Amino acid sequence: MSKVKSTYVCQSCGAQTSKWMGKCTTCGEWNTIEEEIISDSQPSIVSKVLEKNGQPENSVYLSDVEVGRIKRIISSDNELNRVLGGGIVPGSLVLVGGEPGIGKSTLLLQMALRTASMRFLYVSGEESGEQIKMRADRIGQDNHEVLLYSGTKVEDILAQTKKVSANFLIVDSIQTIRTALIDSAPGTITQIRECTHLLQQFAKQSNIPVFIIGHITKEGVIAGPKLLEHIVDVVLQFEGDSHYDNRILRSIKNRFGSIAELGIYEMHPNGLSEVENPSEILFTKRDEPVAGVAIASMVEGARAFIIEIQALVTSSVYGNPQRSATGFDTKRLNMLLAVLEKRCGFQIGDKDIFLNVAGGLKLKDTATDLAVLAALISSFNNYPLPLKVAFCGEVSLTGEIRPVNSIDLRINEVQKLGFEKIYCSKNVSSQWKGVSPVHNIADLVYQMRSM
Ligand code: TYD
Ligand code: MG
DSSP states (O other), X not given: OOOEEEEEEEXXXXXXXXXXXXXXXXXXXXXXXXXXXXXXXXXXXXXXXXXXSSOOOOOOOGGGOOSSOXXXXXXSXXXXXXXXTSSBOTTOEEEEEXXXXXXXXXXXXXXXXXXXXXXXXXXXXXXOHHHHHHHHHHHTOOOTTEEEEOOXXXXXXHHXXXXXXXXXXXXXXXXXXXXXXXXXXXXXHHHHHHHHHHHHHHHXXXXXXXXXXXXXXXXXXXXXXXXXXXXXXXXXXXXXXXXXXXXXXXXXXXXXXXXXXEEEEEEETTEEEEOSOTHHHHSOOOSSOOTTEEEEEEEETTEEEEEEEEEEEEEOSSSSOOEEEESSOHHHHHHHHHHHHHHHOOOOTTEEEEEEEGGGOOOOOGGGHHHHHHHHHHHHHTOOOOTTEEEOOEEOTXXXXXXXXXXXXXXXXXXXXXXXXXXXXXXXXXXXXXEEEEOBHHXXXXXXXXX
């Protein structure tokens, strides 16, 4: 008889307790603990499906392991290949997270439809075959090697993959599938964790790459928070702003490559298109300069691009001045404002301040500090910056401009796009044409008067 165990699991952080509680003692959330039933005695379906001869494999000497044997699968999507570190590693488990409607299903379906010489099994627990076909029609591609399956039981999905001899599995989404090993509903922490474990074992044993789609919660974490990140090999986040067509594919964890790489796409009525030259879509070419706009040069992975920072500094109408930033860390904005006030005497305590990074990008590169300050000062003084000027430097608490990494990449990109001057830290070698050193913020304010 199967042994039935029940456990209480926090749906927010995954912590387990032996009894129900109103508040999770691990993450402090209220009303998140639910009972989940686990039946213990069923054998793992993965070993059943993939049983070879029942014998465990022997261990090998590390020195005997041959490297270079792994041949990455080069998909049709160059941005995806780049973010994964040069293609898809066979047997890897990749989680693609993102808000609903951002384009996760489109991204993976499009990759499957356009990649030749692989047989894909696309499992959808969310949409009917008809809906997926409509999406494929929009993308405008047909591929006889893409098979659809609408089952939601992991056991069936794995058996189906084997049955149709698929060598690529896509699961859309992890929140809709379940395993018979656990009685709780699909989407609960225990189900998500167990299904991911099974898919991980399957990927490793069969050497088939498995991509799973995961929705992110309001707080921006993939449901089943950090739990999944430990299990999977790669975590990709698909981001974007619904007001823009730009989509960004970012790697948060990658066991096979750098996490600094970024993939950039544009959503069109007929699918996603790769953006090879991001600078061209990330900043608006203007004929007339506008106050409050400054151009920064940022680096992600091995690529530099130019982005537009927009600032608005106005007198506050309400008692509490607002500080709001889109695409930029609000804490860092507050720090820069404090430095501006303390080191240059700007009276901004009673101003509403808004900062926006054009194109829906989220900046993590501190080299954009200088451009943020330039945009703020420009808006404060209502004095536009010249069109062909860019900024690149980190600002310290002392108000000094610090040097940044990959300066040659940044300067090259700026010059490629026809900018004539780039303001940088004084440490940047003067061998570069058009580089203008800035010592500290006071110096920036002084130089901006004659720009
Ligand atoms: P979808 O892939 O369904 O998002 P997710 O799987 O992340 O929930 O994409 C949904 C949005 O993308 C939807 O608003 C329509 C839009 N879209 C296009 O603009 N062009 C297209 O070619 C496709 C397929 C979708
Ligand atoms: Mg979807």
